[in-house]
Amino acid sequence: MNARKTYLLGTAFSTVLFMALVLLGSWLLSIGSKQFAVAAFLFAFAAVFGQIACLALYIRQNHRNKAAQTARPQENRHV
Numbered sequence: 001m002n003a004r005k006t007y008l009l010g011t012a013f014s015t016v017l018f019m020a021l022v023l024l025g026s027w028l029l030s031i032g033s034k035q036f037a038v039a040a041f042l043f044a045f046a047a048v049f050g051q052i053a054c055l056a057l058y059i060r061q062n063h064r065n066k067a068a069q070t071a072r073p074q075e076n077r078h079v
Contacts, residue, residue, distance in 0.1 A: 004065070007058035014051035018044050 001009075025040030 003061045004058060007054050007061060010054035011051055011058060014047050014054055018047040018051060021047060 021040050021044035025037045025044060028034075028037035028040060
């Protein structure tokens with residue numbers, strides 16, 4: 001698995017983790033467990049930072065790949 005796929009997979013995982021933690025936090029809040037609900041919301045907030053970091057790394061890798069392609073000399077395709 002290359003770096004781009006890894007970062008994209010990390011972004012997707014962080015997104016799903018965020019949704020699950022928000023759902024868990026709201027459910028815990030509804031049953032009256034305030035401390036665990038706050039903890040779940042804080043972990044969801046951390047998952048957002050993970051999502052942003054993975055997305056930034058994905059974009060950086062994309063630009064590195066494009067820069068490497070343009071730096072490579074183009075083959076002469078005229079015969």
